[in-house]
Amino acid sequence: MEILDGKKAAQAIKDELKMEVAQLAVEGKKIPHLAAILVGNNGASETYVAAKVKACDEVGFKSTLVRFEADIPSVKLLEKVQELNNDPDVDGILVQLPLPKHIRERDVIDAIDPDKDVDGFHPVNIGKMLQGLPSFVPATPHGIMLLLEHFKVETKGKHAVVVGRSNIVGRPMSILLSSNSNPGNCTVTICHSHTQNLKELCLQADIIVAALGKPEFVTADMVKEGAVVVDVGITRLEDSTRKSGFKLKGDVQFDTVAPKCSWITPVPGGVGPMTIAALMKNTFVSCKMKN
Numbered sequence: 058m059e060i061l062d063g064k065k066a067a068q069a070i071k072d073e074l075k076m077e078v079a080q081l082a083v084e085g086k087k088i089p090h091l092a093a094i095l096v097g098n099n100g101a102s103e104t105y106v107a108a109k110v111k112a113c114d115e116v117g118f119k120s121t122l123v124r125f126e127a128d129i130p131s132v133k134l135l136e137k138v139q140e141l142n143n144d145p146d147v148d149g150i151l152v153q154l155p156l157p158k159h160i161r162e163r164d165v166i167d168a169i170d171p172d173k174d175v176d177g178f179h180p181v182n183i184g185k186m187l188q189g190l191p192s193f194v195p196a197t198p199h200g201i202m203l204l205l206e207h208f209k210v211e212t213k214g215k216h217a218v219v220v221g222r223s224n225i226v227g228r229p230m231s232i233l234l235s236s237n238s239n240p241g242n243c244t245v246t247i248c249h250s251h252t253q254n255l256k257e258l259c260l261q262a263d264i265i266v267a268a269l270g271k272p273e274f275v276t277a278d279m280v281k282e283g284a285v286v287v288d289v290g291i292t293r294l295e296d297s298t299r300k301s302g303f304k305l306k307g308d309v310q311f312d313t314v315a316p317k318c319s320w321i322t323p324v325p326g327g328v329g330p331m332t333i334a335a336l337m338k339n340t341f342v343s344c345k346m347k348n
């Protein structure tokens with residue numbers, strides 16, 4: 058069993074970006090600028106946004122963090138998105154999800170200029186990705202593809218089972234794995250809460266991507282010997298023995314599943330850092346398109 062070390066792969070991507078940004082600076086060109094919007098004070102969202110801003114610092118990007126109270130009227134948030142759309146210095150805009158219930162996420166995502174939608178959630182980008190056209194690919198599935206590429210995991214002709222059909226991970230993941238690319242060229246099965254024979258399908262999988270948000274859902278009896286297992290879950294579970302008060306659990310029962318795998322991602326240190334590296338890559342591409 059080998060570890061798909063997301064920390065290591067993400068560092069390699071960030072190191073490369075850092076050099077490219079330094080080169081842009083030498084040439085007197087514009088430096089990438091990511092604007093992140095955080096609404097409310099959800100603990101996990103705070104952590105993710107802080108990690109994104111820190112990554113910008115590491116690679117030499119400019120970043121702006123815009124914070125709003127949880128009760129901000131939707132129209133104010135939409136105004137801010139418009140302002141960032143119109144700001145020529147801003148290359149990438151991300152609105153951290155989830156948003157408070159009174160705000161329709163769809164409206165906010167739709168308001169982002171597709172050319173600045175580095176999260177790749179806008180219907181224009183999803184449509185382009187579906188057709189294999191150049192687009193911003195959602196950061197988590199993009200990061201997983203970069204991780205498979207980094208460790209040269211063979212995907213061609215493999216049966217991939219994606220557990221979870223969210224717009225952020227499961228669905229785009231299924232499209233990317235089935236696309237005519239490397240990594241890619243998988244035969245993909247997408248499973249969800251109404252799938253009847255989930256265990257049997259998982260047992261047939263050469264590659265499992267677990268993205269349903271249920272801690273330790275995938276157990277050893279669901280995994281074929283030699284499978285590649287990618288764990289997207291990062292649920293916070295209470296743990297009073299830790300300073301933070303919680304521990305992170307993936308969707309895969311790592312200790313029992315890992316011995317059966319050819320490759321497996323750890324949690325933390327697997328998909329999480331790759332999501333951020335992919336976001337940095339998207340922001341860099343957005344800036345280059347303007348340069």
Ligand code: GUN
Pocket residue numbers: 151152153154155176196197225332
């Ligand atoms: N919430 C969970 N994942 C993501 C992500 O990739 N981007 C944003 N904006 N919000 C998220």
